[in-house]
Amino acid sequence: MFKCGFVAVVGKPNVGKSSLVNALVGEKIAITSPKPQTTRNKIMGIVNGKDYQVIFIDTPGEYHGKSKLAEYMIKSIETAKQGVDAVVVVLDAQKVNQADYNLLKKYETSNIPVFVVINKIDLASYEQLYPTLQKLNQFGFVKEFISTSAIKNKNVNELLEKVVSVMPEGPALYDTESLTDKNLRFMVSEIIREKILLFVQEEIPHFVGVEILQFKEQGKHISISADIICEKENHKQIIIGKSGSMIKKIGTAARQEIENLTGQKVYLELFAKTRSGWQGDESVLSDLGYNIKDI
Ligand SMILES: Nc1nc2c(ncn2[C@@H]2O[C@H](COP(=O)(O)OP(=O)(O)OP(=O)(O)O)[C@@H](O)[C@H]2O)c(=O)[nH]1
Ligand SMILES: [Mg+2]
Numbered sequence: 001m002f003k004c005g006f007v008a009v010v011g012k013p014n015v016g017k018s019s020l021v022n023a024l025v026g027e028k029i030a031i032t033s034p035k036p037q038t039t040r041n042k043i044m045g046i047v048n049g050k051d052y053q054v055i056f057i058d059t060p061g062e063y064h065g066k067s068k069l070a071e072y073m074i075k076s077i078e079t080a081k082q083g084v085d086a087v088v089v090v091l092d093a094q095k096v097n098q099a100d101y102n103l104l105k106k107y108e109t110s111n112i113p114v115f116v117v118i119n120k121i122d123l124a125s126y127e128q129l130y131p132t133l134q135k136l137n138q139f140g141f142v143k144e145f146i147s148t149s150a151i152k153n154k155n156v157n158e159l160l161e162k163v164v165s166v167m168p169e170g171p172a173l174y175d176t177e178s179l180t181d182k183n184l185r186f187m188v189s190e191i192i193r194e195k196i197l198l199f200v201q202e203e204i205p206h207f208v209g210v211e212i213l214q215f216k217e218q219g220k221h222i223s224i225s226a227d228i229i230c231e232k233e234n235h236k237q238i239i240i241g242k243s244g245s246m247i248k249k250i251g252t253a254a255r256q257e258i259e260n261l262t263g264q265k266v267y268l269e270l271f272a273k274t275r276s277g278w279q280g281d282e283s284v285l286s287d288l289g290y291n292i293k294d295i
Contacts, residue, residue: 004167005084010090013038025047034197042295046178052167069280094120104116120151213226231276231277251269
């Protein structure tokens with residue numbers, strides 16, 4: 001008997017949803033960062049076993065922004081939950097609060113299995129965890145509570161086994177060689193954004209978008225050029241850095257990761273541009289791949 005199904009992975013920003021999906025897949029298919037609102041799209045992470053295929057859908061963290069980009073992200077979360085066979089709600093073991101309980105309550109009447117993952121247990125002591133686990137007892141409808149560390153790969157296989165056990169019978173829906181529904185071009189733009197999230201101070205990365213202008217595979221190497229779209233002129237100056245030092249650092253780190261991913265030599269050119277109000281401009285959003293009509 002072969003099993004196949006879809007599982008939405010949801011939760012507050014920064015709880016480790018993308019890290020968990022990467023751990024389940026066994027490869028990095030989604031970018032991660034210490035800053036909230038890293039993920040902007042729904043991204044499939046496909047896990048293939050001998051007698052199953054589970055399609056996990058990573059989603060943006062639940063939040064309430066007002067821009068058209070926020071609207072796109074919120075709609076991505078909503079549509080990711082539709083028609084799935086199970087939901088995994090991820091919590092940060094150190095920071096479970098009312099917002100998580102409110103989120104969980106929404107699933108009380110759901111007629112599909114709900115799993116609660118208490119992630120980042122490597123950072124939480126038992127004394128910290130105990131009151132949280134006590135409070136979670138009130139959610140009797142939850143199929144299973146699983147404590148994990150996505151980073152240390154702890155209990156990730158146990159989670160997978162539990163999820164597989166509730167998947168419906170059916171043939172694989174995706175090529176069993178595929179790990180994600182996203183293409184290399186998308187991954188490249190995300191890797192560049194991840195380096196910006198890593199290197200650039202607090203707020204600015206949330207106002208940045210990456211547009212791939214050229215993506216050419218030429219024999220043994222790949223030539224890529226991309227625009228880093230900034231909200232304000234001073235954001236652009238920070239992205240560029242003193243004598244271009246920041247954009248160079250972003251470019252070097254991104255190029256190395258793309259080379260590791262593809263096994264090919266990569267030429268990467270980055271340009272910083274200012275497009276004030278781009279997060280509310282449907283045509284720019286569409287150029288960046290955030291097309292609300294597509295989801
Ligand atoms: N120590 C520890 N850190 C973790 C673990 N899982 C994730 N992290 C870190 O937590 C941060 C957020 O992880 P992400 O996977 O980007 O979180 P997310 O829920 O996808 O965040 P958004 O996309 O912004 O909603 C990153 O710095 C991760 O390295 C874990 O199990 N243990
Ligand atoms: Mg994420």
